[in-house]
Amino acid sequence: MxxxxxxxxxxxxxxxxxxxxxxxxxxxxxxxxxxxxxxxxxxxxxxxxxxxxxxLGTQHPSPSQLGDLVARLHRTAPLTRIGLPARDLVAEAATRLDLLPPAAITDRDRAHLHRFLAEAAAGYDRIEWPRAVTTHGDIGFRNAALTPYGPALIDLETVTVSHPGFDQAAMAWDRDVFGADPAVYAEFSGAYGYDITTSGAPMYEAMTPIFGITAYLAYAEWSRTQPEARFEAEHRRHTLLARRPLPWDWTIGLTRTATPDRTENSN
Incomplete structure (x- = not known):
């Protein structure tokens, strides 16, 4: 156990x-x-x-196994009787941005990112999102184990009832933000049965700035104790402030696992 x-x-x-x-x-x-x-x-x-x-062991599923597992989760009737919390990613990001010390970000850049986040939230709110049981909002291979009976979810601390878009887009961001092998996302989305970067392109475009700011905050917070993370934090911030379109060229680290044999910690 x-x-x-x-x-x-x-x-x-x-x-x-x-x-x-x-x-x-x-x-x-x-x-x-x-x-x-x-x-x-x-x-x-x-x-x-x-x-x-x-x-459940240390092996992870393949992209297709993970895609099938996430699709099954999203088809599950909402688990309303166990008190799953609602999660406001925009409010969480705004609070974390305010908590960054002056050594991590200037007041001017903080104000620009708040403005960018508000614009992203406005676009996000204009979309009517479906609701489902979702996981981390950035599900990756480290959030599932491969057992003799098939893939299984682990790390249930952020399971909630919300829209499935962030779960669907997680592997696409590995491709478009961190340069992961496109074949991994193709296999994942093929098994899931839906490609949010094409069929749901407006949703993907609305979510990406929110994801980007959250991913920047992970590095900015990490750099407070790990100075070697500062360069990547600054690179991510500059990408966001320049409003660069995808693809980005970020280094994968604290945000999520891009392939089954790479591990990291987002907490």
Whole structure:
């Protein structure tokens, strides 16, 4: 089994929701790491919460297996009875932008990015989005395990009921932002059954600035403790401020895994 030690910011109800989400997904036929035995609630240890789930191993699915799994998740009836939270990515990004210290960004650039974020949010709000059970909004290979019975979801802390666009677009951003092999996205979208970069191009265009600002913030925050991340943070900021069209030439790092054998940490 896996013992997951939650950070000090995680409340009991949030850790409990992950357990309930796993059970609800399993009941709906979506493979995931289930709670172990009779340990059905978070346990406190040294002021931190710990939950226990099955160990599904370290192998990751192929792009087609991941695409099929995400499509099945999105077809699942919304899990409304377990209290899945709503998530406002724009508000989260605005707050994180305000919290960046002066050493990370000038007041002028901060104001420009706030303006860009507001414009992106306005375009985003003009679209009528479908609703579904979604994952991280940036799902990648590290968010799923390949078991003897097929692929299974892991990391359920950000599962919510919202529109599936960010899940659909995640692999496309690996291609268009980080230069990943286009064949990976083609295989993923083919298995999913929908290419958001063509059939849903207006949605993809509306989401990309929000994703870009969030991905910049990941590096800007990281550079506070890891100075070697500062160059990439500045490169991302300059790309956004210049309103450069895709493709971008960012270095993959904290945001997400681009191929099954590359790992990173977005938290």
């Amino acid at each position: 896996i013992a997951k030690v939650h950070g000090p910011h995680v409340e009991y109800i949030d850790a409990l929701r992950q357990i309930r989400t796993a059970r609800a997904l399993l009941a709906a036929g979506i493979p995931t790491a289930g709670p172990v035995g009779r340990i059905s609630h978070p346990i406190a240890a040294r002021r931190l919460l710990v939950t226990f789930t099955e160990d």
